[in-house]
Amino acid sequence: MKKRKVLNQIKERRKKRTRARLSGSLERPRFSVFRSNSYTYVQIIDDENGKTLASASTMELKKQTKAVGKELAEKLGELIAKKAVEKGIKKVVFDRGSYNYHGRVQAVAEAARKGGLEF
Numbered sequence: 001m002k003k004r005k006v007l008n009q010i011k012e013r014r015k016k017r018t019r020a021r022l023s024g025s026l027e028r029p030r031f032s033v034f035r036s037n038s039y040t041y042v043q044i045i046d047d048e049n050g051k052t053l054a055s056a057s058t059m060e061l062k063k064q065t066k067a068v069g070k071e072l073a074e075k076l077g078e079l080i081a082k083k084a085v086e087k088g089i090k091k092v093v094f095d096r097g098s099y100n101y102h103g104r105v106q107a108v109a110e111a112a113r114k115g116g117l118e119f
Contacts, residue, residue: 015098022095023047031080031092031112031119033105040073040104042080042112044092054083073107080108081115094119 024030024047034041039062044054056079058072067075084092099105113119 011098018097019095022093024093024095028091028093029053029089030095031109031117032095033097033099033108035097035099035104040076040108042076042108044080044084044089053089054080054087056080056083070104070107073104074111077108077111077113078115081112081117084112085116090116091118 022030024045026046026048030045030047032043032045034043039058041057042055043052045052056076058076061067061072061075061079065072065075084090094109096105096109101109109119
């Protein structure tokens, strides 16, 4: 139990360190990624006004496709890029949170770039 608590504290510190350097505005909102064991969630956030401008998750996509893991994350990146471009958002600040830029997080980011977002 004690080890889990320490690991959570380390993860929280990593997240704060990453977010300290990032801030989303209306011109360039924050592209935030959250990864759970089952799903991946993405939000585009305007931090100045505290508003979520667009969001998507693999929960929406699991109903439509049989893909899993990185393939599903790539489809998520394409979906969020499409939603953002429809709302007139072209440039974003990438927030990986406490996660390494690897695997599902990397797949989402690269697919979003292909979809038309600039990081």
